[in-house]
Amino acid sequence: MDNNWQPDDFFSGDNDSPRVPSGESIIEPDSVTGHDGRTYHGYKQGKYFLPNDPAEQDRLDMQHANLTLLLEGKLACAPVYNPEWIMDVATGTGIWALDFARQNPHSKVVGSDLSKIQPDLETSVPNCEFIKEDAEEEWIYDHKFDYVHLRLCVSCFNDHRTVMKHAFDNLNPGGWIEYQDSTADPYRYLGTAEGSAFKRWADLFLSSGAALGRDMLVTNKYEGWLIETGFVDVVEKRLPWPLSPWPDNPRLREVGRFNRTTWPFMATRKILVSGSGLPEQQVDQIIADAKRELADVRNMFFVPFWIVYGRKPFDWEVKKLTANIEHTGENESGGERIAPVPDKSQGS
């Protein structure tokens, strides 16, 4: 094998350029063909805006390689130990679920998605199964989970809190939920993204998403919503996700090289076209300008990559916390007073 192998040798760096088929794509018979000639999920048609065709499946698999590198090989950042049941919500091609199952042969992994585009590897990876379901609908399982994983789901749900609540209800006490996600919120290592073509694309993406009822910056809200839902020990981390191979650090440079290929300009084109109402040619020009600018390493673009996780408390923790609040009006940490303040105007 050529020691100088780079992903760009196989993928030209343009999502819409001819690509080498992986030979592993799965045809989802339930798919519908969009106006753009790409296929989309047919079950709950129209709920999710990105395609499910072979090009998208390859992009997702490459993106998995990208993120595994970003996270230095870690599939999970939450402190999960020997989890029995794992749920990978919106699993895509199932590549994360399969890797997790292979690395944890004593765990059982379930991957759910609107599209059945995961390989049937029942024989080689018997501890991983996939189901077609909408994660916003009731989760019906005859067991609870110990770890729920959601990666790159920013554009997926009408109401992320519904999914968080399902996860909470379906986790064992002590179980963890983890989001690994990003936003089209561009930064430059040196200088500002303001006024750039990439920022113009990002702004159009955000406004088009909003027009279709999706908050593409919702990642900002995960931490607060996890706490509101009842999770404890909530941790939020933000990593820079380089979008071209500009960093000096070889690992991050490689991540940037992947991102030059896997950043979803073409996969999200439909969102821009249907959300903005702009003529397709104008949208294509905005994409082309942003792509050209992003590919130039001197521009040093990155977006935040978020890791947010939290734990479902044990029953004794909830009881102790409730008792403490009833007794002193203070929460466990002795911090903020949450008992009602007596109304002084009534006298004492």
Ligand SMILES: C[S@@+](CC[C@H](N)C(=O)[O-])C[C@H]1O[C@@H](n2cnc3c(N)ncnc32)[C@H](O)[C@@H]1O
């Ligand atoms: C950007 S892909 C991410 C896939 C995978 N998590 C990964 O990181 O490779 C989002 C996936 O979410 C799925 N999806 C979107 N909305 C969903 C929903 N309401 N319920 C279940 N899956 C959903 C899509 O079909 C798609 O496969």
